[in-house]
Amino acid sequence: MWRNIASNALTLFILILIVGVGMIAWGKREFTQAGPLEQAICLKVDRGSSFSRLSSKLDELGAISYPQIFRIGVEYSEKSSLLKAGSFLVPEGASMEEITDIVTRGGASTCGTEILYRVGVLNAVMQVRELDPATQKYKVTAEFKPSELEGNAPDRYQTMRDESDTRFRIAVAEGVTSWQVVESLKGADFLTGDIAELPQEGSLAPDSYELKAGSDRSELIAAMSNAQARILADAWENRxxxxxxxxxxxxxxxxxxxxxxxxxxxxxxxxxxxxxxxxxxxxxxxxxxxxxxxxxxxxxxxxxxxxxxxxxxxxxxxxxxxxxxxxxxxxxxxxxxxxxxxxxxxxxxxxxxxxxxxxxxxxxxxxxxxxxxxxxxxxxxxxxxx
Structure with missing residues (x-):
């Protein structure tokens, strides 16, 4: 009798082991294979959020099929403490593993709202833009010229300027003068500080510069100057x-x-x-x-x-x-x-x-x-x- 009990217990243990191994393999497969998301989305992660709340949000958005598997997978990959706040582009069919990487790798937000300040030869234009995840194209939702502003900026701009996940960028066109750059930067109210003196003509590199709200104007000028010095030195070396x-x-x-x-x-x-x-x-x-x-x-x-x-x-x-x-x-x-x-x-x-x-x-x-x-x-x- 004891022999039969021992045999049955061993059989049950083996079955449980097989089922356990199978469940682990299934869970791993679910975590790494393509997900159910039919169209790219912009996923906003609020400050102080958790993977538990995020898993529920992803489930509601149709981005994952099994919230529990998502949470277990995050724990297993040792990323449960690495969740970043921001707005992140999650592509169509993204796996739970890919989504985990997107929201934990850090860096700037990859979608959502962007405030773009275009400094051109004839004028400077402030734009509030929203990225459409499906088309990967921006839609302008507010636009104005700070130099022609009478009264307050548009409400849309003021609201998004103060959002924590809004990205800021200044695009300086080729051919602008140093005076135009300095004068235009005065109209960017998301920047701080003064520019002590006019940079030498030609010393600033026209380019697109990603910034944070509260960035110092003089530090931006220094970055533009350093970039131009590198470009000129490289070109001179290869003349x-x-x-x-x-x-x-x-x-x-x-x-x-x-x-x-x-x-x-x-x-x-x-x-x-x-x-x-x-x-x-x-x-x-x-x-x-x-x-x-x-x-x-x-x-x-x-x-x-x-x-x-x-x-x-x-x-x-x-x-x-x-x-x-x-x-x-x-x-x-x-x-x-x-x-x-x-x-x-x-x-x-x-x-x-x-x-x-x-x-x-x-x-x-x-x-x-x-x-x-x-x-x-x-x-x-x-x-x-x-």
Whole structure:
């Protein structure tokens, strides 16, 4: 009898063991395989939340099938104390393991609300944007220009500015001047601190900068300056031979001229080649943007055409009169313009003029150039009569 009892007990133990091993294997499979989420979502995790509350929320959103398995899996992977607050993009079909990684890895929120401040050549625009998880595209829900603001900012902006999981970003366009950057940053009320002095022209790297609410303006300027110094140093190190620059600073001046002369990426190296060829031949650059900078000092757009008297007046920035580069950059050039100035195309071009399509017509002789100018004036006349 005892033998039968022992045999039955052993059999039961083996069955329990088999079931236990099977349950563990099933749970592990459920934790790692693709989940039931049919469409990407933006998952908001509040400060002070727990995996227990999060598992219930995920269950309600249809992102997981078994909340208990999710909690056990989190414990087993030793991540139960690593939950981060924020808004996180959870992709379609994400497994419980992937979701765990998303909400514990840290870093900035990956979806939800973003306040984007676009600092452009003509104006600076503040936008409140929401990421649509399904399309991965942003939708602007509020927009205004701080410089034109009368009274308070839109309610939507004020509300989202104070939310803990709102992300902040400043996008500085290529070709803005240092004065424009500093003046625009004064309109970003989510930043703090003052900028003690105007940064040197050309010393700030146009780019997109992720920030936190309360970031210091002077620290942002320092980051932009350090980035530009690295970009210029790398490009100078990889420059081609035979360039007419005494140092990297002169290359930066050239890059700023290239930046202001063309907005087409495919033209930058051609435009740079024209100016390099002219310098190598001892010709004047004869470029309008430098003359304009001499008038405005980079403090906004001229807002009109250049006068003949301005083209004849001798100033350090009038390249129709001076025989070399102007003394400083005329804007903050981007990486592509800097690289173009230090690696221009190999051409014999000495002239260029607008061609009516947004680009330029290039020429090697004055006769060719005059013909291109005549075509451009014809286009201008036709547009004026429309």
């Amino acid at each position: 081609i031979d035979g360039l007419p620059y005494a140092n990297a600073e002169e290359a930066l001046v050239m890059a700023s001229i290239v930046e202001k002369e063309t907005g087409l990426a495919e033209e930058r190296r051609q435009v740079a080649s024209v100016f390099v060829n002219r310098l190598n031949k001892g010709m004047r650059l004869q470029t309008d943007p430098t003359v304009i900078y001499g008038i405005t000092k980079g403090q906004g757009a001229l807002g009109r055409g250049l006068r003949q008297s301005e083209l004849r007046r001798e100033t350090p920035y009038n390249t129709y009169v001076i025989d070399a580069l102007p003394p400083t950059p005329i804007a903050n050039p981007g990486r592509a313009a800097i690289e173009a100035a230090l690696n221009p195309d190999s051409t014999e071009y000495l002239f260029f003029v607008a061609d009516g399509t947004g680009g330029h017509a290039f020429a090697t002789t004055l006769k060719e150039h005059n013909a291109n100018v005549a075509k451009w004036r014809e286009i201008e006349a036709q547009r004026a009569n429309q």
